[in-house]
Amino acid sequence: MGVPARDNNKPPVALIASLYFGFVLTGIGTNLLGCVLPALSHAWGLSDSHSGFLIAAQFAGSSSGSIFVQSRLYRSLIGGYVVLIISAVLVALCHGYLAPVLLFCFGLGLGSSMTSTSMIIASIYRAKRGSVLSSLNAVWGLGAVLCPGLATLWERDHASITIYTGLALAAVLPLIFFVIEFSSLSAVRHETSVLETRGARWSLLIPLAVFAFLYVGVESSVSGWMMTYIGRLLHSGGLYAPIVTSLFWIALLAGRFAAPVVLRRVTETQLLMFCVCALIASNALLLISQTPAMSITSATLSGLMMAPIFPLCLSKVLAITSRPSESKWVFAISGLGGAALPWLTGQIATMRGSLRTGLAVPLIASCIMLLLQLRTQARIERSEVKV
Numbered sequence: 001m002g003v004p005a006r007d008n009n010k011p012p013v014a015l016i017a018s019l020y021f022g023f024v025l026t027g028i029g030t031n032l033l034g035c036v037l038p039a040l041s042h043a044w045g046l047s048d049s050h051s052g053f054l055i056a057a058q059f060a061g062s063s064s065g066s067i068f069v070q071s072r073l074y075r076s077l078i079g080g081y082v083v084l085i086i087s088a089v090l091v092a093l094c095h096g097y098l099a100p101v102l103l104f105c106f107g108l109g110l111g112s113s114m115t116s117t118s119m120i121i122a123s124i125y126r127a128k129r130g131s132v133l134s135s136l137n138a139v140w141g142l143g144a145v146l147c148p149g150l151a152t153l154w155e156r157d158h159a160s161i162t163i164y165t166g167l168a169l170a171a172v173l174p175l176i177f178f179v180i181e182f183s184s185l186s187a188v189r190h191e192t193s194v195l196e197t198r199g200a201r202w203s204l205l206i207p208l209a210v211f212a213f214l215y216v217g218v219e220s221s222v223s224g225w226m227m228t229y230i231g232r233l234l235h236s237g238g239l240y241a242p243i244v245t246s247l248f249w250i251a252l253l254a255g256r257f258a259a260p261v262v263l264r265r266v267t268e269t270q271l272l273m274f275c276v277c278a279l280i281a282s283n284a285l286l287l288i289s290q291t292p293a294m295s296i297t298s299a300t301l302s303g304l305m306m307a308p309i310f311p312l313c314l315s316k317v318l319a320i321t322s323r324p325s326e327s328k329w330v331f332a333i334s335g336l337g338g339a340a341l342p343w344l345t346g347q348i349a350t351m352r353g354s355l356r357t358g359l360a361v362p363l364i365a366s367c368i369m370l371l372l373q374l375r376t377q378a379r380i381e382r383s384e385v386k387v
Contacts, residue, residue: 011124011188015181019117020139022081022174026114027143028150029084029167033058033103034224035151035245038231039160044096048228048355052346054103055224056339059216061104063335065111069119069328074178074185076116081175084109088168092161106164107335114140115331122318123188130268130315131260137311138256145249148227148242204320205330207376212313212334214369217341218279218362219306222286223248224342229286229355230295244295248303255307262308269377272312276370279305283363287356310334341365 033055041051065083069076087105094102118136125132154163178185226248231241262271282301289295317330341361349358 011184012181014177015184016124018174018177018181019121020136022113022171023117023136023139024143024146025167025171025174026110026117027140028147029088029106029110029143030058030062030114030140031144031147031223031249032151032163032167035148035227035242036155036160036163037224038228038241039155041228043160044099047350048346048358049350050346051228052343052349054100055220055346056343057100058103058107058110059220059335059338059340059342061107061109062111062114063107063332063339064104065108065113066115066328066331066335068108068112069115069331072186073116073120073123073188074182076112077120077185078175078178078182080109080112080114080116081171081178082109084113085168085171085175088164088171092164092168094161111331111335115328118314118331119318119327120185120188129318130263130311133315133318134256134259134308134311137314138253138307141249141253141256141307144223145246145253147249148245152239152242201320204376205317205327207372208313208317208320209330209333211369211372211376212310212317212330213337214341214365214372215306215309215313215337216334217337218283218365218369219310220338221341221345221359221362221365222283222302222306225345225355225359226299229359230299232355233289233292233295240292244292244299247296248299251300251303252307253303255304256311259308259311268312268315271308272373273370275305275307275309276366276373279309280363280366280370283359283366287359287363 037051037054040046040054046054065080083105087102087109091099091102091106118133121132121136122129151160151163154160154166223245227241227245230244259271266274279302282298282305285294286298286302289298314330317327345355345358345361347358348361349355352358
């Protein structure tokens, strides 16, 4: 993956590579719990409700980590990695006790690291923000693609939870480069807002934040529960569940790499509308899946359609304002979606005795996203903000 040309004062290549490599690790870390959850549920005797609470704890921490991002982005980046590494080691040592608290702290590190990295990259590559953010999120997707396979291989010889130790050790490498290139990181500055009126900015940021909340909730619900859901389907034993989950992330990865090419032929609004509509169809297909072919199709289509949605939303947000004091709230609210919707999915699944019923939550959320997009796009056009 080539690194786009930037404005003046380009940071060292090693620093950019470290930012991207670290984003791969955050992709693994964000989705790791969903991959080891079946084994943990069996070992710790967790119900769907309890499992959903663990997912919610991590994403609540990720949302909180976004709030703590400072204007001096390099401090948030380094601090986030330190918290991530320490908490990952502690998670690996726990045996079910304090798991929600430790996963919340692990989420804090993830949230701070991901948010500060996105803001730093967007500030460095201002002229090609949309394309670069799509590439950055594609790299995150690469980590998500690798996650199910890594978790499955690890479980053959080790306890599932100890894989967090391996993640912590890998995260030390980019942290070392961040410390070495501290002066280059500290030189990164955010740009001024396109809209000078604070009220005008927030009138656009709030609906975009709700949209991001729903999107992240849908993605985390589908990805977090997919391995468990597919594993319970008839004729889906052995490696089938992790394979289907990997296909979801492969499709999401491919879609994000392809998005910049597609955007040469269609507008961002057209692509976003199409993907949201197709996402509704794929989520509906997932609910009615009864055969391996249907589950593979729904997983692949879901990943492909989700791919461009978040980078396009994020690009709009950072075009309206890249001030950390304002844009970090969108990251934080989106992270709450990753906590709330998987938890709600688990609660409904437990109450109704069916995970299939619980997965109606992301389907309904996708429908609300479509309605919200239809309403907010007109508001953006009236404000004449080019994003």
